[in-house]
Amino acid sequence: MAYRKTPAEIRRLESARDxxxxxxTEVVAEVGWAxxxxxxxxxxxxxxAGSVYQHFPSKAALAVEVFRRASGHEVEVxxxxxxxxxxxxxxxxxGVETFARRALENRGLAYALLxxxxxxxxxxxxxxxxxxxxALFAETVEQGMAAGLLPPQDGRVTAAALTGAIGEVLVDxxxxxxxxxxxxxxxxxxxxALRCAGAEPxx
Amino acid sequence: MAYRKTPAEIRRLESARDxxxxxxTEVVAEVGWAxxxxxxxxxxxxxxAGSVYQHFPSKAALAVEVFRRASGHEVEVxxxxxxxxxxxxxxxxxGVETFARRALENRGLAYALLxxxxxxxxxxxxxxxxxxxxALFAETVEQGMAAGLLPPQDGRVTAAALTGAIGEVLVDxxxxxxxxxxxxxxxxxxxxALRCAGAEPxx
DNA sequence: GGAAGAAGTGAAGCACCATTCAGAGCTTCC
DNA sequence: GGAAGCTCTGAATGGTGCTTCACTTCTTCC
Numbered sequence: 225m226a227y228r229k230t231p232a233e234i235r236r237l238e239s240a241r242d243x244x245x246x247x248x249t250e251v252v253a254e255v256g257w258a259x260x261x262x263x264x265x266x267x268x269x270x271x272x273a274g275s276v277y278q279h280f281p282s283k284a285a286l287a288v289e290v291f292r293r294a295s296g297h298e299v300e301v302x303x304x305x306x307x308x309x310x311x312x313x314x315x316x317x318x319g320v321e322t323f324a325r326r327a328l329e330n331r332g333l334a335y336a337l338l339x340x341x342x343x344x345x346x347x348x349x350x351x352x353x354x355x356x357x358x359a360l361f362a363e364t365v366e367q368g369m370a371a372g373l374l375p376p377q378d379g380r381v382t383a384a385a386l387t388g389a390i391g392e393v394l395v396d397x398x399x400x401x402x403x404x405x406x407x408x409x410x411x412x413x414x415x416x417a418l419r420c421a422g423a424e425p426x427x
Numbered sequence: 428m429a430y431r432k433t434p435a436e437i438r439r440l441e442s443a444r445d446x447x448x449x450x451x452t453e454v455v456a457e458v459g460w461a462x463x464x465x466x467x468x469x470x471x472x473x474x475x476a477g478s479v480y481q482h483f484p485s486k487a488a489l490a491v492e493v494f495r496r497a498s499g500h501e502v503e504v505x506x507x508x509x510x511x512x513x514x515x516x517x518x519x520x521x522g523v524e525t526f527a528r529r530a531l532e533n534r535g536l537a538y539a540l541l542x543x544x545x546x547x548x549x550x551x552x553x554x555x556x557x558x559x560x561x562a563l564f565a566e567t568v569e570q571g572m573a574a575g576l577l578p579p580q581d582g583r584v585t586a587a588a589l590t591g592a593i594g595e596v597l598v599d600x601x602x603x604x605x606x607x608x609x610x611x612x613x614x615x616x617x618x619x620a621l622r623c624a625g626a627e628p629x630x
Numbered sequence: 631g632g633a634a635g636a637a638g639t640g641a642a643g644c645a646c647c648a649t650t651c652a653g654a655g656c657t658t659c660c
Numbered sequence: 661g662g663a664a665g666c667t668c669t670g671a672a673t674g675g676t677g678c679t680t681c682a683c684t685t686c687t688t689c690c
Contacts, residue, residue: 228635229687229688233637233687237637262677263677271639272639272640273640273677273679274640274641274679274680275638276679277678283678341545341550342544343544344461354599375622381616384592384595384596384599385588385592385623388592388593388594388595388596389623390588390591391595392587392588392590393587393588393591396554396587409584412580413588416580416584416588419622419624420592420622421622422622422628425578430664430665430666431659431665432658440667465648466647476648476649476670477671480648480650481668486649
């Protein structure tokens with residue numbers, strides 16, 4: 225036994241991996257999955273192409289990790305907002321707004337996560353995460369019905385619709401990515417989501 | 428001049444091309460864009476791989492033709508229903524139901540057209556067709572507002588939401604493709620769409 | 631210092647497909 | 661019949677990009 229990883233060395237490797245994932249995420253957000261070749265990603269991270277395979281068994285595994293890290297964070301944030309205090313309708317409004325605002329702040333990443341063409345492994349992951357978004361929305365809609373704030377409906381259908389609707393509006397927000405109109409878009413989006421769930425319009 | 432295409436020959440070539448597009452559409456609906464290689468498509472059409480290039484300059488051109496033919500038909504049908512007689516809310520309801528019913532009848536094709544990973548050329552085409560769906564819905568929503576049947580809103584946001592919502596619900600209709608629940612799903616979907624546009628609930 | 635062993639390199643290997651092309655087989659029309 | 665010109669074929673070609681691997685560089689520990 226003449227070599228054993230020292231704690232510092234382990235940390236160095238972990239941070240190298242994190243760095244790789246972070247840079248890969250940037251590349252994907254900028255140029256999309258299709259253009260994010262192993263070479264391009266390795267270059268961005270400042271390592272050789274072969275070194276990627278020190279951290280991941282395949283390109284697909286790296287892609288999945290990139291997707292999971294980014295999407296996992298979004299699910300977490302959405303879950304927190306939807307489960308915070310306030311009545312279900314208020315929480316739904318805040319959830320939609322938060323989700324949309326975050327997506328608009330990093331449009332490239334949002335597009336990559338929600339809609340951009342991707343390899344099958346990422347596609348499968350995307351489906352799984354969309355189901356998690358749906359489940360969160362469905363839960364809140366059900367609570368709204370239980371509280372008598374929303375009319376009878378299939379919460380799962382409404383939740384799927386909200387997920388799809390938000391994605392569609394964000395992915396191509398009315399053609400021009402006009403900076404000034406972001407706030408208006410958010411207002412319209414939240415209003416649409418509340419109507420979609422059947423909330424009473426504000427007096 | 429010792430050879431000139433006879434009308435019958437021209438017809439034969441055209442029908443060979445149609446046949447190729449039709450079979451390619453089936454292949455895409457069954458296995459998706461990624462698996463629809465030139466060889467697979469040519470095999471399905473009963474011709475050699477090289478013969479595909481008698482009809483199309485590239486695989487991408489064939490893919491685009493497949494997409495256009497299928498989507499064009501859907502846009503046409505949706506447009507007809509949305510512009511038929513009746514008040515805007517009724518037409519919206521019929522439009523959503525028709526669109527959804529047709530998609531559910533050929534789920535594989537619907538998935539390919541609406542959501543499946545595809546090469547860039549098809550992706551661009553998809554975006555264009557989604558914008559056409561949106562435009563049709565937006566037009567009807569505007570009419571509903573003008574008629575005082577729908578509350579003030581940005582019709583383009585609502586239209587985008589409807590397109591996304593329907594796509595999302597159809598692409599993964601609540602996990603299980605349960606045959607029996609199709610009608611219920613359609614009812615829920617139409618109800619959701621009407622709420623989304625802000626139509627008064629039926630008394 | 632030096633042996634043992636890991637991480638890092640990047641050019642070569644390899645698989646996968648779209649695309650080409652030289653030749654075979656048809657169709658047209660004199 | 662036969663020349664001219666087309667369609668069709670399918671194996672060979674070529675490009676792209678993931679993955680491997682022999683080698684170099686770095687780290688650990690006696």
